[in-house]
Amino acid sequence: MMGLGLGDPPADYGSIMAVGLFVALMCICIIVGHLLEENRWMNESTTALLLGLGAGTVILFASSGKNSRLMVFSEDLFFIYLLPPIIFNAGFQVKKKQFFRNFMTITLFAVVGTLISFSIISLGAMGLISRLNIGSLELGDYLALGAIFSATDSVCTLQNFDLGNFSSLKFLQFIGNFLYLFGASTFLGVASGLLSAYVIKKLYFGRHSTDREVAIMMLMAYLSYMLAELLDLSGILTVFFCGIVMSHYTWHNVTESSRVTTKHAFATLSFISETFLFLYVGMDALDIEKWKIVSETYSPMKSIALSSIILALVLVARAAFVFPLSYLSNLTKETPGEKISIRQQVIIWWAGLMRGAVSIALAYNKFAKSGHTQLPSNAIMITSTIIIVLFSTIVFGLLTKPLIRLLIPARHLTREVSALSEPSSPKSFLEQLPGNGPETDLENAVSIRRPTSLRMLLASPTRSVHHYWRKFDNAFMRPVFGGRGFVPFVPGSPTESSVPLLAHGSEN
């Protein structure tokens, strides 16, 4: 922690002020979000973003320029503190049955989908943006754009490449690296999840305190993320799969109250981080410095052109893999009920269009050093990213509810709407995970509470894979790592009696 320079300069009025302000804004967000729940346009993310923009404006006027320093975007804050709880919770709340049943489809979307959209955006950027002659952009920058907006965590490994002279050989190298990354990160996440299940099953922390169990689950999940980052793997993938494994095994090895606590505590932490993030992005968008540099060098038209081009590429690239891959996966299904309907495909396509904080973080990570940008061509990349994030989150975000209302049969309508204004609504983070795999599960995480269209999608079974997995799980995994029905009953130890409570609790 000290390594982050967290806390020096020592607790001064300004820093306490900043934290206090943020906490106050978050409280307002939650209350406003609650009141707007039945609203037909707004959702919690949009509320937070707009509130952040508002607060940013006030601060900017209150102390002109000075506070842009306070508002420097910190990659540490984002990647070390805010992102892990959100992604972990997404994994933890996944409906595992559907996830495993559709594992093939999900993996297809995740791996192939990401590569397709990455290639299209990179190539498209090369072809189109070069015409804008906004200055020295190398091949590496275009590939970075592709990675930022296709946006997968794998971009973090781009840093290992010398982006200066990037050859087609290196491109293949990159694809190989991506596949390795996907596999290794998943493995690490699964391994650490299983370790936590084993430790808790063996030591049975519940014997004395629920707190220890909850603490060890939190810390080991976080450790898996840190470990992945240290090994240059994708922390996001790791912690996501760690969450899945923990909810499949570990969660059943802890006491009743630990189960209730973890279920809601993780969701709350994720909710808080997400709200914080949107406020943060809203405020950071108004950081004057980079806008000044851009406006000094380029015409407003050029900024708009660049943003529109990238946005168009995102729309195309996503369509280019959602519909073909859906078609492919439909070929494997027999009955119409199992197939992904066109409506569902449209929703999957649309749901992933909103770009969020991850894109901004990655843009800073590639185009700026510790939040500062001097080179105009870098500055405009960042400002365009911000424009795209704000536009897609606000405009697309506002259109989402109506769109769903259009596509989903009336009887599901109200459920859909409330699902969309779910606190831990994943909309904003759909693009952060490779392709659509985890995304659909994120959507699904919500559907634990209320069915969504994507749940219907995932409900379509692919017996084969799932069947053998279940056999293996019951025969080898559960006896070792615990899990539902595989933990001997001890007073105060896991019992099914908590399930009604959970269901009951989450319906409120």
Next chain:
Amino acid sequence: MMGLGLGDPPADYGSIMAVGLFVALMCICIIVGHLLEENRWMNESTTALLLGLGAGTVILFASSGKNSRLMVFSEDLFFIYLLPPIIFNAGFQVKKKQFFRNFMTITLFAVVGTLISFSIISLGAMGLISRLNIGSLELGDYLALGAIFSATDSVCTLQNFDLGNFSSLKFLQFIGNFLYLFGASTFLGVASGLLSAYVIKKLYFGRHSTDREVAIMMLMAYLSYMLAELLDLSGILTVFFCGIVMSHYTWHNVTESSRVTTKHAFATLSFISETFLFLYVGMDALDIEKWKIVSETYSPMKSIALSSIILALVLVARAAFVFPLSYLSNLTKETPGEKISIRQQVIIWWAGLMRGAVSIALAYNKFAKSGHTQLPSNAIMITSTIIIVLFSTIVFGLLTKPLIRLLIPARHLTREVSALSEPSSPKSFLEQLPGNGPETDLENAVSIRRPTSLRMLLASPTRSVHHYWRKFDNAFMRPVFGGRGFVPFVPGSPTESSVPLLAHGSEN
């Protein structure tokens, strides 16, 4: 958050390494602590401290000197992130019945007790330490010592005084300031607690999500702390009373699952912060820089002399108010059962002797700028503080279990022992709150799970005050702010049915 400079320099290998290392160490702490639970000497705090010392040694040897920079003690990290959850949880878990019944005794200990021990330590330091001629020490430094080791949060307001020329008039001024501080902070805490209760009761967050309720409780508690700090009040007192009010009103206005979640999530966060803190102190103790400065200027004997003098003063000062004040409060009780027995007095005296991270934080706050000390006389003050914290936590800590075994009748023995190794055991933080008031409640927080000698103490009723309070509470407060039995039953809304679960959960 950005104000803290959190995250710049951007996420580098070193910072991720540091965080990862800490998380790993915390996991080990929890597991080792769990295994040592039945051990007759160790407790979780001692384990963490020793582990921290061990890790610090390794790091020091691994990269000689370099890492002392990494280990700079950060007051922000401590006062903004680690302390609030610990103190809030202490208030949240207080047994309110006993607390209100013994409110008078507690306040007496808290206010008068602190002032007595503050005066004795300050005057003693003036008389004795001056003889060691360790260099330029002003009256202000002696008073700071008194405040650090008597140790109340009120020292934070010392900064408002010009400690250079400190007159007896200013001394009275300080006492007045302390009393104002105590009142105002308490009021702020109570007010924000009531606000949260009212907001949740009116909006009834549980209608849609438990997460919102838990989030709003967390954030508003934290906000109260931040507000207190901004107003130069005692954040510790504020958040402590906020915790009490939240558990008395707010907690009864939320859903069943929110109640289970908050109860355990807050305890877990406090547990994690405390473990982190002890590791942190253990590692920081080995920060080479200050030891070098001290050893260059003073003989080892002088350091030892200084530490022993302060430690002796702490022992005396605490005895000087625990026994007389207990005697006074006994005068008000009729039956022997209500009186504080000598054994109980000894435990109260002993329990408060261990000095913890707060003392170190305050020492840095007074004698160092952002963790760095150049002036030898300042450096030795910090090193002596560290010596005292390590000695009292480890040596006194190891003696505590045997002492209690000596004083408590055999039938309570096992309970006592397990109570002492309770994860959220307050031992380490006994001295952080004014005098003994909150301390006894901290101890009591543990006794929610298992009876302790102090619970017996607090069980002795003072009908009068408590009686009228109850009347007022039922007549005016609960109808407005909710609370047990004053929230209409709605499916999924507060019911008593969760109580057995809680009891059951916490007995594990």
